[in-house]
Amino acid sequence: MNKFDKLDNFTMDLLDHLFSGSDDKSAVQTYQVSSIQELFSKSISEDLTGNIVDLFQVLKKVRSKHGLSPMAFNLSREDLSGLALKHQDIDEHQVSIGGRVNRARPIVEEAGSRVDWYLEQKDVSAPSGIELWDRIEDNHSRIRQILGMTDKDWNSFSGQLKFAIQSLDTLGRILRLPPKAMEEVGRVTRSYRMRLTPYYAGLIMPGSLEDPVLLQAVPTGEMVDNAGIEIPPVAADHSPARLIDQFYPRVVTIKATNMCAMYCTHCLRIAHIGKKDRIYKSQAYEEALDYIRRDSRIRDVLVTGGDSFMLPNEMIARILTELDSIDHVRVKRLGTRIPLTTPQRVNGELLDILDKSNEKKPLRVVTQINTAQEITPVSREAFKQISRRVSAVMNQAVLLKGINDTRVKMWKLCETIHEAYVRPYYIFNCSYRNPQFAHLRVPVEKGRDIVESMYGNISGDAIPRYIATAGGKIPLHRSNVVGVEGNELILRKPWSDEEVRYPDPAPEEYARKDFAFEKYREN
Ligand SMILES: *Cc1c(COP(=O)(O)O)cnc(C)c1O
Numbered sequence: 001m002n003k004f005d006k007l008d009n010f011t012m013d014l015l016d017h018l019f020s021g022s023d024d025k026s027a028v029q030t031y032q033v034s035s036i037q038e039l040f041s042k043s044i045s046e047d048l049t050g051n052i053v054d055l056f057q058v059l060k061k062v063r064s065k066h067g068l069s070p071m072a073f074n075l076s077r078e079d080l081s082g083l084a085l086k087h088q089d090i091d092e093h094q095v096s097i098g099g100r101v102n103r104a105r106p107i108v109e110e111a112g113s114r115v116d117w118y119l120e121q122k123d124v125s126a127p128s129g130i131e132l133w134d135r136i137e138d139n140h141s142r143i144r145q146i147l148g149m150t151d152k153d154w155n156s157f158s159g160q161l162k163f164a165i166q167s168l169d170t171l172g173r174i175l176r177l178p179p180k181a182m183e184e185v186g187r188v189t190r191s192y193r194m195r196l197t198p199y200y201a202g203l204i205m206p207g208s209l210e211d212p213v214l215l216q217a218v219p220t221g222e223m224v225d226n227a228g229i230e231i232p233p234v235a236a237d238h239s240p241a242r243l244i245d246q247f248y249p250r251v252v253t254i255k256a257t258n259m260c261a262m263y264c265t266h267c268l269r270i271a272h273i274g275k276k277d278r279i280y281k282s283q284a285y286e287e288a289l290d291y292i293r294r295d296s297r298i299r300d301v302l303v304t305g306g307d308s309f310m311l312p313n314e315m316i317a318r319i320l321t322e323l324d325s326i327d328h329v330r331v332k333r334l335g336t337r338i339p340l341t342t343p344q345r346v347n348g349e350l351l352d353i354l355d356k357s358n359e360k361k362p363l364r365v366v367t368q369i370n371t372a373q374e375i376t377p378v379s380r381e382a383f384k385q386i387s388r389r390v391s392a393v394m395n396q397a398v399l400l401k402g403i404n405d406t407r408v409k410m411w412k413l414c415e416t417i418h419e420a421y422v423r424p425y426y427i428f429n430c431s432y433r434n435p436q437f438a439h440l441r442v443p444v445e446k447g448r449d450i451v452e453s454m455y456g457n458i459s460g461d462a463i464p465r466y467i468a469t470a471g472g473k474i475p476l477h478r479s480n481v482v483g484v485e486g487n488e489l490i491l492r493k494p495w496s497d498e499e500v501r502y503p504d505p506a507p508e509e510y511a512r513k514d515f516a517f518e519k520y521r522e523n
């Protein structure tokens with residue numbers, strides 16, 4: 001048996017191709033000779049695959065560009081066959097040179113073209129708060145000065161809350177918005193709460209009416225003007241006990257507070273949040289815990305709000321201790337957006353409480369980050385500290401028009417949070433229940449295009465599930481979309497086969513460019 005019989009067809013094809021070129025030495029440039037001969041001698045002397053791959057790649061290039069065979073460089077078929085054998089002998093998986101050079105490398109190159117556009121655009125069209133940090137720090141020192149905050153105020157949660165921007169007047173001192181927009185904010189905030197901590201307000205890039213943080217935090221006229229049927233709050237259908245929401249037999253949520261450090265313009269719980277901060281009676285928590293104690297099917301309890309980190313530390317500790325003492329409760333979750341809106345809240349005492357509860361039974365933190373701009377070095381550090389004390393930190397993003405409804409923005413969001421110790425978990429199609437934020441809705445199909453575009457292009461564990469909330473969370477896989485009637489989808493609940501109607505935003509509504517702050521643009 002000839003020793004070259006060990007060469008596979010890919011390699012034989014590659015060699016045939018190379019040696020089908022011309023051996024006319026006069027067509028050869030001297031620099032080509034020296035670089036090829038240098039690669040050849042390195043391939044012989046060193047036990048590395050890289051030199052051999054480089055040599056074959058160069059030979060392939062001069063064959064296709066100049067029509068030259070290796071013979072033009074005094075390399076025989078026997079020389080190259082020998083190197084081909086050496087290559088597969090060195091390689092741990094006996095990959096042939098033909099496979100590597102003619103197959104794997106072109107396949108990787110081809111795949112690269114699927115992400116190169118993203119790599120070019122991601123830091124330009126969807127910069128993270130880490131990339132914008134210099135500008136954010138400038139905003140922070142400006143805001144701090146305007147509000148007259150001391151270091152202590154700035155660095156404490158109570159200071160951030162005390163100086164939170166809640167009035168039109170304060171907003172006007174911090175952000176320059178068109179007069180018409182300010183008028184509208186004034187009108188809307190008579191009916192809905194606005195609150196931005198000074199830290200979070202600093203994430204807004206001044207001068208842009210399309211800023212994704214501005215759009216999330218400062219309400220616009222649509223919030224009161226959007227006509228439409230107000231659908232009764234989820235609680236009417238799904239609250240079997242005081243403070244409790246329940247969609248599933250084994251998971252419940254405790255809406256432990258109606259307060260948040262900032263109020264989102266797209267808040268799903270807007271009805272529950274109400275118009276002013278409330279302190280709940282301790283009997284309310286007792287009754288909620290009692291409900292959980294009595295139903296041994298419940299194994300997973302999500303403490304949410306509002307924002308669960310608005311509760312004082314001793315309250316969080318108490319609720320977690322109670323839950324840990326219930327035998328059938330096996331895992332707990334805390335829902336909070338505070339690590340990104342007010343990372344100053346994440347102090348040692350809180351971290352110890354999380355750690356202690358996680359020691360007993362797994363504790364997870366569920367957050368809501370909607371744009372890479374919300375991740376700064378400070379919030380990333382807060383998530384890092386939290387992630388060391390809990391069993392997982394997971395993100396539920398809401399798909400929002402103008403905020404994260406393009407491939408580049410959503411890929412960038414998922415990668416940025418993945419790099420900030422947070423696992424992308426859900427992307428919610430923005431609910432149709434509340435007309436207040438109908439202008440921020442994105443069609444189901446558009447969201448599916450964005451989520452499906454991630455497969456194969458970003459890490460699998462940075463890809464979230466795409467969900468419609470319609471009396472439970474329905475994954476928007478094609479198999480759950482059982483029909484379309486005009487503008488409504490018919491969705492199937494996978495757990496009960498029940499069908500529900502799910503209105504999509506009207507295409508012409510989604511196509512409108514003059515929404516939110518854009519409509520106040522002055523030409
Ligand atoms: C989101 C939510 C849950 C949790 O759902 P998972 O799919 O388990 O993450 C449970 N109950 C209510 C009321 C919810 O809104």
Ligand code: SF4
Nearest residue numbers: 260263264267306337
């Ligand atoms: S953090 Fe959650 S509960 Fe609070 S305003 Fe935003 S969406 Fe609503």
